[in-house]
Amino acid sequence: MKKSHWYNYLWIWSVVYFAMGFFHILFAWLGLISFFLPLIFAVGVGSKGFCNRYCDRGQLLRALGGQKGFSRRKDVPDWMKSKAFRYGFLAFFMAMFANMLCMTYQVYTGAAELRETVTLFWSIPVPWSFAYAGGAEPWAAQFAFGFYSMMLTSAILGILTMLAYKPRSWCVYCPMGTMTQMICRMKAGAKKESNP
Amino acid sequence: MANQSKRHAVVDTMLCVACGACMEVCPRGAITVWKGSYSVVDDALCIGCGLCAKECPASVIRVEDRP
Ligand code: SF4
Ligand code: SF4
Ligand code: SF4
Numbered sequence: 001m002k003k004s005h006w007y008n009y010l011w012i013w014s015v016v017y018f019a020m021g022f023f024h025i026l027f028a029w030l031g032l033i034s035f036f037l038p039l040i041f042a043v044g045v046g047s048k049g050f051c052n053r054y055c056d057r058g059q060l061l062r063a064l065g066g067q068k069g070f071s072r073r074k075d076v077p078d079w080m081k082s083k084a085f086r087y088g089f090l091a092f093f094m095a096m097f098a099n100m101l102c103m104t105y106q107v108y109t110g111a112a113e114l115r116e117t118v119t120l121f122w123s124i125p126v127p128w129s130f131a132y133a134g135g136a137e138p139w140a141a142q143f144a145f146g147f148y149s150m151m152l153t154s155a156i157l158g159i160l161t162m163l164a165y166k167p168r169s170w171c172v173y174c175p176m177g178t179m180t181q182m183i184c185r186m187k188a189g190a191k192k193e194s195n196p
Numbered sequence: 197m198a199n200q201s202k203r204h205a206v207v208d209t210m211l212c213v214a215c216g217a218c219m220e221v222c223p224r225g226a227i228t229v230w231k232g233s234y235s236v237v238d239d240a241l242c243i244g245c246g247l248c249a250k251e252c253p254a255s256v257i258r259v260e261d262r263p
Contacts, residue, residue: 041232048232052216062217066251075255081211168253171215181214184232 007053011060018155021148025116025131025141028148035176042180046187051177058171061158065167076165076172086178093150093175096122100146108139115142119149120156200262203244208256209234218248218257 020027034057038050051058065071079085106112116129128148132141158170171177205226207218212234219227219235226241227248235257237248249257 046231048214048216048229051214052219052229058215058217062220073250076253081213081254081256086213166251166253166255168215168217168251170253171217172213172254177213177215181232184214188231188233 005053008059008063010054010056011063013056014060014155017056018152021152022131025128025144025148026136028144028151029140031147031151034151038176038180039183042183042187046184048177048180048184051171051180057155057158057174058168060155061162061168061170064159065162071162071167072164073167074165076161076169080161080165080169081172086173089173090175090178090182097150100143100150103146104139104143107142108137114138114145116145118145118152120153122149122153200240201242201244202261203246203259204239204242204262205237205244205246205248205257206260207235207237208258209236211254211256213254215253217251217253221247221251223247 017027017031020030034055038048038055041047041050065073103112103115107114115125116127116132117125118128119125128145132145134141154170154174158174161169205218214229214232214234216229216235219229223245224241224243226238226243227235228238230236244259246259249255249259
């Protein structure tokens with residue numbers, strides 16, 4: 001066993017993040033950190049440094065699946081690592097993200113009312129009003145509910161594939177991972193050649 | 197190189213997702229993720245232990261006999 005690095009403990013941030021969303025939904029905004037950091041790494045330095053080391057999600061799946069041994073450690077099916085699925089899932093995720101921004105905007109303009117629910121798998125509404133007592137701008141709360149829904153849904157998906165396949169199998173189709181790799185490949189002008 | 201191992205790790209760079217899981221477990225520090233695009237094995241350092249292949253979530257590393 002290799003010795004641990006400080007960043008191996010970043011999974012704690014995942015736990016804290018989801019726990020805070022239980023007490024106050026506005027904390028969900030902090031999830032933007034895990035949104036911008038990987039992009040800064042990719043666009044700024046053309047590196048997957050976030051995925052490679054500092055992603056709390058990656059570290060969580062590694063800790064649960066690898067160190068705790070909850071993973072079956074089976075190979076992911078071929079379709080899951082295909083470009084079609086990875087880019088398709090990224091496109092789907094972006095569409096759902098746009099939809100979420102749209103809802104936020106509608107609440108901002110007053111065209112729609114704030115919905116105090118967390119939506120799992122883009123379809124299952126879970127009442128979540130216990131974590132919001134009002135006070136903020138309705139659109140800011142709507143964004144928080146939407147963002148938390150996205151984070152929680154993807155975490156559940158990640159944990160399910162962690163159990164079924166390799167610990168970090170979520171990283172095969174993680175939209176952030178796919179997008180940052182795409183950016184890095186474009187920056188590197190990576191030729192489509194195989195290993196020499 | 198003195199004693200080179202018989203086997204070494206080979207990455208399918210087309211399917212690599214550049215997650216870095218392999219790099220994390222390599223006991224020789226032989227793997228780097230090249231420009232965030234795919235992982236590259238330093239052949240001179242690799243001892244063919246296969247830990248990276250076991251860890252790779254996309255299962256795109258094979259341990260093969262050296263040519
Ligand atoms: S692929 Fe996604 S979950 Fe995995 S390390 Fe990268 S950003 Fe984190
Ligand atoms: S086979 Fe072992 S030594 Fe070679 S790159 Fe993989 S983990 Fe490192
Ligand atoms: S673990 Fe597999 S997919 Fe991830 S960087 Fe290494 S070779 Fe690529």
